[in-house]
Amino acid sequence: MIKAVRGTRDLLPPETALWNFVEAAVRDVFRAYNFQEIRTPIFEETALFARGVGEETDIVSKEMYTWEDGGGSADYDLLVAWLAKNSAEITPIQLPVPVTNQRTRLGPGAQVMWKGVWTLVRARYAATHADLLQLQYTGQAWQAMSSGAEIRLVMVTLKGTVSDTYALIAKRMGIEVDELDLPKFDSPQMLTLRPESTAGVVRAYIQHGLEKNGLNKLYYIGPQFRRERPQKGRYRQFYQIGAEVIGPASAGSESPARDAEVLEMLATLLDRLGIADWNLELNSVGTPADRAAFNEALRKALEPVKETMCADCQRRAVTNPLRVFDCKVPEDQPIIETLPRITQFLGEDSRKHFAAVQEILIKVGVRFSLNDRLVRGLDYYTRTAFEFTHGALGAQNAILGGGRYDGLSEALGGPAAPGIGFAIGEDRLVMSLKETAEGVLRKPDVYVAPMTAMNGEAAKLAHELRRHDVVVELGDENFRLKKSFEAATKAGARYILIVGENEVKADAFSLKNLATGEQVSVPRGELARWIQGK
Secondary structure: OOOOOOOOOOOOOOHHHHHHHHHHHHHHHHHHOOOEEOOOOOEEEHHHHHHHHHOOOHHHHHHOOEEEEOOOOHHHHHHHHHHHHOHHHEEOOOOOOOOOOOOOOOOOEEEEEEOOEEEEEEEOOOOOHHHHHHHHHHHHHHHHHOOOOOEEEEEEEEOOOOOHHHHHHHHHOOEEEEEEOOOOOOOOEEEEEOOOOHHHHHHHHHHOOHHHHOOEEEEEEEEEEOOOOOEOOEOOEEEEEEEEEEOOHHHOOOOHHHHHHHHHHHHHHHHHOOOOOEEEEEEEOOOHHHHHHHHHHHHHHHOOOHHHOOHHHHHHHHHOHHHHHHOOOHHHHHHHHOOOOHHHHOOHHHHHHHHHHHHHHHHHOOOOEEOOOOOOOOOOOEEEEEEEEEHHHOOOOEEEEEEEOOOHHHHOOOOOOOEEEEEEEHHHHHHHOOOOHHHHOOOOOEEEEEOOOOHHHHHHHHHHHHOOOOOEEEOOOOOOHHHHHHHHHHHOOOEEEEEOHHHHHHOEEEEEEOOOOOEEEEEHHHHHHHHOOO
């Protein structure tokens, strides 16, 4: 039997009623704050996330679903070109891994003796940090199998696709990057299932010239995809509710009032959903200049101690030191407690902005706590960063998070457009609700039970009732009356309506309350009002 892929799931009734309840509340609350819906594609060019989210983030380096669209042999052509270029210095080799039957995220590869050293070569038309990690792991495994022999690692990629950050990471990992210039190379498109939606929304803002609208207040609801280990409330296909406020600074987009309004809207939403015991944690990650100074201080502080930390922290200490603060390993916490804090590096403008946000929140009665360990691991965040948590979710207790991204539009080639946004993990939000699916599910108001040869009349009556917003479950003339009552009870209907020959002739129908047992004859024109209790 074919089952849903690990890390995905089917949402079934009555649970879907709870999801609809959440999304209806979201739309109502967001409408009150003048947010409009935006719908972006479910996949985008990979470069959008590499540039927007950041090559060194866990999302881009380990968790994206990426594939090559069009062409099909681009990586293989690169490998063949590299082998031809270096043929004079290569001794007997293992043939390249054929593209047709052994495709991996690393692309095709070969094991060669190059310049007297065993070399593991992989070709990738537009390599990512994830490709470097996989090549490094493969090289380590190969070295272990060859009794510690010297192994050389080479990533072959297309000239012009390697950023300075990528080159630096590769150098630190001991991987040589060889960029080939192939003038006749017809490069395919690298596509990625969206792991988050902010980058896509900002791409749409730039592409459609939305700066002409002034301040844009946009929201979205939809699936995202990340290749991560499934756990409670976390799936490889998961759902997010998010919003972005973005526009030119002249429209007020960088004002602390926008930050406070977004946070107040979120507090209103959680209260509307009955999630009363939430906690809002606030921090400021400063301007890019503040953050750069902080990152450098973190790297220096981590250098002498990183080898004693978990494997993830050792990697983060090199690639993205801010993410060290996300570590949940108990043994690492004493070290993390001694690390510098971003508040020590905030400039005067950042301090004033953060103070103004707090002042407005106090005025509108939104409770919060300050957490100088709270950072957002995506590269685009600046200034205000926040997270809402809830105790019902256990150790991984975040319901939603977000912050400012004042430089993201420019990083993607657009105009200056300060912005602030957030994403709610809808899967985890639903887990936090006190409401149950049964509690919000609207069950049938009435079960229409046709007697013999009455299917047509019953369908006509059901059609009339539904036009009055009455929820109708329609039975079948082949059911005995007893079976119709059983079906009505199982469906949870409040009433059962009998449609027989006598009722049709009289144009009045027997309506029975299944809870009280009361039965009355109601004229056709009054049925909807009677059922609705009006």
